[in-house]
Amino acid sequence: MKTILRFCVLSFGLLFSIATIAQESTISGKVTSAEDGSSLPGVNVVVKGTTTGTVTDFDGNYKLSIADGNAQLVFSFIGMVTQEITVGSQTTINVSLVSDATQLSEVVVVGYGTQTKEQLTGSVAIVDPATLEMMPTASFQSALQGSSTGLQVVTNDGAPGAAISVRVRGIGS
Secondary structure: OHHHHHHHHHHHHHHHHHHHHOOOEEEEEEEEEOOOOOEOOOOEEEEOOOOOEEEOOOOOEEEEEEOOOOOEEEEEOOOEOOEEEEOOOOOEOOEEEOEOHHHHHOEEEEOOEEEEOOOOOOOOOOOOHHHHHHOOOOOHHHHHOOOOOOEEEEEOOOOOOOOEEEEEOOOOO
């Protein structure tokens, strides 16, 4: 009987120590912009080398469970420099991301997504904001008329303040 009792106590102790070693820790924190300290919603927070990750909420907060204390968290956001931080024994990691202006100049927004300049096969027109400011028009939509090939600005009604339609390449496209 004593042998069975010793075996049960030993087994329980062994299982308890394994469960203690394999515990996951929860890491939380807030991601902000380094320029103005505003919260950044939609920042990707991923454990490096895995598919485990999350996205920050509207207030820039995140919460992530990790199994390894030596893991590195990768914080990435469009227009910001990617940052890697080793977790260690920390449970709260607040991050300030710095903007990366060069990354924004290489992206072109098209129809249903984005492409880099190298991938783009069509024509791209850039309208300089300074030129639009100099135009003596009632609205910026009217100032766009004639600034780019294939761009039409049409008023739906002749009344002052009527809605304006901006069409690129005509009605059918």
